[in-house]
Amino acid sequence: MLESLLFLVALVPVVVAWPDGAPCVHAAFESMNPLEAVEHQGGLQLSTPPYEIAVDQKCYWRNQPIGLTLQGHNESIWFKGFVIQPFKWNNDQLGERFGQLVRLDDNGSWQQQCFRYQVSATHSHDEKKKHIKMWWKVDDEVDTVQFVATVVKHQTQFWVKSVRSRPLPPCRLNRDGFPNYQAPVPQIPPQVKQFKMETFKVFDSIGAQALEQSLPQQQQFQQPQSPASTTPHMSRIIPVADGFQRGSSGDAQVTAAPTTQATFTQQPTFQQTFRPIPARPRQRIVAQQPQSPFNRQNVFISRRRGQSNSFAAQRQNVFQQPQPAFGGGQCADRDPQGRCSQWRQFCASPSHQQYLTAFCARTCGLCRRH
Known part of the structure; x- marks a missing residue:
């Protein structure tokens, strides 16, 4: 080529x-x-x-x-x-x-x-x-x-x-x-x-x-004589590459280079089996709704003297006030174990202050000293 x-x-x-x-x-x-x-x-x-x-x-x-x-x-x-x-x-x-x-x-x-x-x-x-x-x-x-x-x-x-x-x-x-x-x-x-x-x-x-x-033939007197050159002939400047050889005239001649045919050896092939990756179970997150700071209970009030029967028989829904959080000088949480830690983020909330003082005083640091 x-x-x-x-x-x-x-x-x-x-x-x-x-x-x-x-x-x-x-x-x-x-x-x-x-x-x-x-x-x-x-x-x-x-x-x-x-x-x-x-x-x-x-x-x-x-x-x-x-x-x-x-x-x-x-x-x-x-x-x-x-x-x-x-x-x-x-x-x-x-x-x-x-x-x-x-x-x-x-x-x-x-x-x-x-x-x-x-x-x-x-x-x-x-x-x-x-x-x-x-x-x-x-x-x-x-x-x-x-x-x-x-x-x-x-x-x-x-x-x-x-x-x-x-x-x-x-x-x-x-x-x-x-x-x-x-x-x-x-x-x-x-x-x-x-x-x-x-x-x-x-x-x-x-x-x-x-x-x-x-x-x-007139070129002999029309063309100038070539001056003596200090450089070798062009055919000797060009290197002889592989596949060429010099002839008697100094010109490069093309010769066919010996070729060797490589033996074809089939390489072993490995077939990979497709194995699908099992689906990972997705974690289900359930949001917990905060409960009311007060326990709503049904309290029946006995009829007093001078009150009507309708008033005595009427059922009312009232909030029972929590007991003081301090008894005997101790500071403790009255809510079930682990629940006060869930309320920790509401310790500074004014709307939850009363409930947390009564039931999570130790966790929220709301202990009173008498």
């Missing part, structure tokens, strides 16, 4: 090939060189490019957009891809990028390579184009600007930073510009990193050989 994924990663540039513009990566942004991708190998052109960058004015003013057009020398010349960047110019020496490229029409054939900087424009599709127009502006009037472009006609034919406009100075310094300017002869660009190509060779040696054999 690992070697398959790495092989697909190595083939991605060959399949995709930047059809929707140069990517916003540091190497491609700085070099403006399609050789950063594997599929463009052998396409560098050192001849005079058949393209130009026409500017609308001879100089520029601060914060006033200037139109520039990338086009061929005639209407029969077309291109598919490009990258344009504005540089500070000083006698054909390019400095840093400055200003910003802006869009003032509805042309969707170009886009910002990196939206954060807005100093590099590229194509947005790989259809044939004959001219592309955009605008540039800056908020100061100090440096002379020159627009530099890399133009790609097709996969194996492109010019790297060889298409240049005439320099535009600030109008407050030079309003005539440089009408007799001649662009320099195309030069060999700096060598790009060959990481993708080396990776392609490691994981697809046959495809890499076919790609190298398909390159035109």
Whole structure:
């Protein structure tokens, strides 16, 4: 699985090939060189490019957009891809990028390579184009600007930073510009990193050989000679993992690793029986009603002389007053054992004071001393 994924990663540039513009990566942004991708190998052109960058004015003013057009020398010349960047110019020496490229029409054939900087424009599709127009502006009037472009006609034919406009100075310094300017002869660009190509060779040696054999013979004088490197070959940097071995060419080859089949042993299984937990008995709580502090008794009063028979025969319900709680100087509870402890919470209640003094004097601490 690992070697398959790495092989697909190595083939991605060959399949995709930047059809929707140069990517916003540091190497491609700085070099403006399609050789950063594997599929463009052998396409560098050192001849005079058949393209130009026409500017609308001879100089520029601060914060006033200037139109520039990338086009061929005639209407029969077309291109598919490009990258344009504005540089500070000083006698054909390019400095840093400055200003910003802006869009003032509805042309969707170009886009910002990196939206954060807005100093590099590229194509947005790989259809044939004959001219592309955009605008540039800056908020100061100090440096002379020159627009530099890399133009790609097709996969194996492109010019790297060889298409240049005439320099535009600030109008407050030079309003005539440089009408007799001649662009320099195309030069060999700096060598790009060959990481993708080396990776392609490691994981697809046959495809890499076919790609190298398909390159035109003119690549020998168009491409710069590779400088002596102090680092070992890429195929020797990548470690050989398990399942790989080195061939005679130094490339990694996949070998099938021996596999052992484990014997299946069935493990004993234990089945648990479900046993319901018996329900715990619920405690029943019965609230006890407090009894009346006085015992209600039926008392019959004998008839006295001078009273009517109805009064003597009448049955009355009266409360019998309790006996004093102190007899012989002793302080004791007259209620049954354990009952006074239930009345302890009412010891300070005025409504129960009389009953508790008579029957629970010791428990409530209501003993009187004579």
